[in-house]
Amino acid sequence: MTCDQSGNLSVNSFVSPIKIGKVWTMILCALIFVAVFVVAVPIIVHAQPLPKQTIYVDTSAINARTDLTALQKAALKGYILGDIKGNFGVKVGSENVEVTDDPSKKATADRVVNIKAGRDPNTANPAWGRWPAGSKSVDVYLGEFMDDPNVADAFKTGGSWDTDKLGRAIGHTAGHEVGHSYSIGHNSKAGDERSKMTKGNNIPATDRANSLFNFDEHGANVLKSNWGKPPCATAVDYDFKVLVTHYWGEPTLPNKPNELGALDTLFGFSGLYSSQFDFGVLGKDTDGGIRDGNPYFDFIFKSSMFGNATDAQMISFIQGAHDYSQFVLRGTPTSPFAGQWFILNEEKLYLNNFIMNPSGINVARLVGMMWHIEPGIIIEITLNSLAYGTASNPYNGFTYETIWKLVGGVSIPVDKFGLLAPYFGFASTIMVAVVATAIYVKRVKHRKEKQ
Numbered sequence: 100m101t102c103d104q105s106g107n108l109s110v111n112s113f114v115s116p117i118k119i120g121k122v123w124t125m126i127l128c129a130l131i132f133v134a135v136f137v138v139a140v141p142i143i144v145h146a147q148p149l150p151k152q153t154i155y156v157d158t159s160a161i162n163a164r165t166d167l168t169a170l171q172k173a174a175l176k177g178y179i180l181g182d183i184k185g186n187f188g189v190k191v192g193s194e195n196v197e198v199t200d201d202p203s204k205k206a207t208a209d210r211v212v213n214i215k216a217g218r219d220p221n222t223a224n225p226a227w228g229r230w231p232a233g234s235k236s237v238d239v240y241l242g243e244f245m246d247d248p249n250v251a252d253a254f255k256t257g258g259s260w261d262t263d264k265l266g267r268a269i270g271h272t273a274g275h276e277v278g279h280s281y282s283i284g285h286n287s288k289a290g291d292e293r294s295k296m297t298k299g300n301n302i303p304a305t306d307r308a309n310s311l312f313n314f315d316e317h318g319a320n321v322l323k324s325n326w327g328k329p330p331c332a333t334a335v336d337y338d339f340k341v342l343v344t345h346y347w348g349e350p351t352l353p354n355k356p357n358e359l360g361a362l363d364t365l366f367g368f369s370g371l372y373s374s375q376f377d378f379g380v381l382g383k384d385t386d387g388g389i390r391d392g393n394p395y396f397d398f399i400f401k402s403s404m405f406g407n408a409t410d411a412q413m414i415s416f417i418q419g420a421h422d423y424s425q426f427v428l429r430g431t432p433t434s435p436f437a438g439q440w441f442i443l444n445e446e447k448l449y450l451n452n453f454i455m456n457p458s459g460i461n462v463a464r465l466v467g468m469m470w471h472i473e474p475g476i477i478i479e480i481t482l483n484s485l486a487y488g489t490a491s492n493p494y495n496g497f498t499y500e501t502i503w504k505l506v507g508g509v510s511i512p513v514d515k516f517g518l519l520a521p522y523f524g525f526a527s528t529i530m531v532a533v534v535a536t537a538i539y540v541k542r543v544k545h546r547k548e549k550q
C-alpha cells in the first residue's frame with residue numbers, strides 16, 4: 100500500500116487506484132505514517148526477547164559458619180537464591196534469570212555474588228556490600244549482618260538466628276549490588292515507597308530483616324535496557340572535557356550505607372521535547388558497534404525523561420565506574436531522532452555552588468547541562484549533590500576537565516571528530532529502511548504508470 104503525491108491511494112498494483120479526494124488521502128497517509136513509525140517501529144525494537152542471564156552466588160562463607168546448624172545453612176542459602184531470583188525474575192521474566200550456587204557455573208556466569216566471611220574492611224564506616232566498579236562480581240559482607248553487635252539482634256528471633264530474616268536482608272543487599280552492575284542508580288525514597296535501589300541509610304537492619312524490596316519502575320526500566328550487557332564502565336573521553344567526580348566519602352549516619360563511594364545527585368530536567376530523549380553517559384564499547392552502530396562507545400542508559408515513574412530520581416556516580424563522565428542524549432525509538440546520539444557540547448556544561456574540599460580542590464555541588472538539538476528543541480539537565488541535607492556529604496562534588504588519552508605514559512590528542520560523529524542505532528536503521536523502501540516502491544509505481 101503506497102501514498103503518492105497526486106492524491107491517489109493504491110492498495111496494491113493489482114487494484115486500480117481508489118479516488119477518494121486529496122484531503123482524505125492525506126489524512127489516511129498520515130494515519131499510515133503513524134501506524135508504521137509510532138506503532139510498528141517500537142514493536143520491532145522491543146520485540147527482541149531478553150537474553151537469559153546466570154547469577155552465581157558463592158555461599159561457601161555460610162557453610163563455614165559454626166553458629167548455624169546444617170538445616171539452617173540449607174534454609175538460608177535457599178532463601179537467598181530464591182529472593183534474588185524473585186527480584187530479577189519478576190522484572191525480566193523468570194525464564195530469563197538463573198540464580199545458582201553450583202560452583203561449576205561460576206566461570207561462565209554473567210554476574211557473581213560473593214558472600215564474604217567477615218566484615219567490611221572499612222571499619223570506620225562499614226557498608227553492607229559493594230560493587231567493585233566495572234566488575235561482574237559484587238561483594239556482600241556476611242559479618243555485617245551476623246558479627247556486628249549493633250545489628251545482629253535484628254536477624255534473630257527469640258535469641259536464635261532467623262534464616263528468613265537473614266535471607267531477606269542478604270538477598271536484598273545482593274540484588275541491590277547486582278542492580279548497580281546493570282547501571283541502576285540510587286533513589287532516596289522513604290516509607291512504603293522504598294525499593295531495591297533505595298540508599299542504604301534509608302533502610303535500617305530491622306527493615307532489611309522484615310520487609311521485601313523490589314525494583315521500582317525506573318529500576319526495572321534500566322534493568323531491561325541493559326539485561327545481557329556486560330557490567331557498565333564509563334569511557335574516558337580523551338581530548339574532550341569530562342565531568343570529574345570527587346568522592347569525599349559518605350556522611351556518618353545512623354544506618355549503614357549500601358556501599359561506600361557513591362555520589363548521589365538529584366536529577367532534574369526541562370524542555371518541551373525531553374520525553375523524546377534518553378539521558379546517559381558514554382561507556383566503554385562492549386559490542387564493537389554490532390548492537391548500537393557505534394564501534395567506539397556504548398550508550399549507558401541512565402534515565403528516561405518522560406516525567407513519570409520510569410525516570411530516575413537520582414543519578415548516582417559510583418566510585419571507579421563514574422570517575423569521568425561524558426553525557427549524551429539518545430533519541431527514543433518513537434522520536435524523529437530515533438537512535439541518534441547527541442554528545443554534550445563542552446561549552447554547555449555549567450558548574451555552580453563551589454566548595455574547597457579538605458584536599459584543597461574546589462569542587463562544584465551543582466551541575467547544569469544544556470543541549471541545543473535544533474532550533475526550538477532545547478533540553479536542560481541539572482544534577483544536585485546537595486539535595487539530601489545531612490545525608491549529602493558537603494565535600495562531594497565535581498570539576499570539569501580535559502582528560503588526555505595516555506599512550507605509553509604520553510598524552511596524545513585523539514581525533515575527536517572521528518570519535519564524536521553522530522551515530523545512528525538500530526531503530527533509525529529500521530526507519531531508514533522503511534523510508535527507503537517507500538521511496539523505492541513509489542518510484543517503481545511511477546515508472547510503471549509512465550510506461
Ligand SMILES: [Zn+2]
Pocket residue numbers: 275279285357358361
Ligand atoms: Zn548502592
